[in-house]
Amino acid sequence: MSRFEPWTPERASEIIAQHQNQKGATLPILHALQEVFGCVPLDAEPIIAEALNISRAEVHGCVTFYHDFKREPGGRRTLKLCLAESCQASGGRALEKRAKEKLGVEMGGTTADRRVTLEPVYCLGLCHSSPAAMLDHDVYGALDEERLDELLKEAQS
Secondary structure, X not given: OOOXXXXXXXXXXXXXXXXXXXXXXXXXXXXXXXXXXXXXXXXXXXXXXXXHOOOHHHHHHHHHHOOOOOXXXXXXXEEEEEOOHHHHHOOHHHHHHHHHHHHOOOOOXXXXXXXXXXXXXXXXOOHHHOOOEEEXXXXXXXXXXXXXXXXXXXXXX
């Protein structure tokens, strides 16, 4: 069911080696690890630090500074609901409540079957067609309850 590989230090080292000679390699490495494992495990930090000849604190600072990096894998699909002002004013909070009820999770949570992670986002650039959401990498505007239900159904399939 999971779209992610299981964590191993060996696989992490392979991924790190593919990116370590890039200028500013820390972020590309973190993104690559998260793409493969679904998260950036704490155990990856010393491996990254050694490969890049930087301190573990520098690696840890990058992981914790950027909110998109996760410590645990999320769901197979990610639904992000915009909670910025324009979307709130257009009914976004009611859609947030509906999504949380239908999925049985709070914002930032993942369904028990690990199919869907529900996350807040604070602007998708669709203020002209609020409220908006993003399912994985696809954005949707002018959401209403019916369209949200369609996205939830798609996310859970």
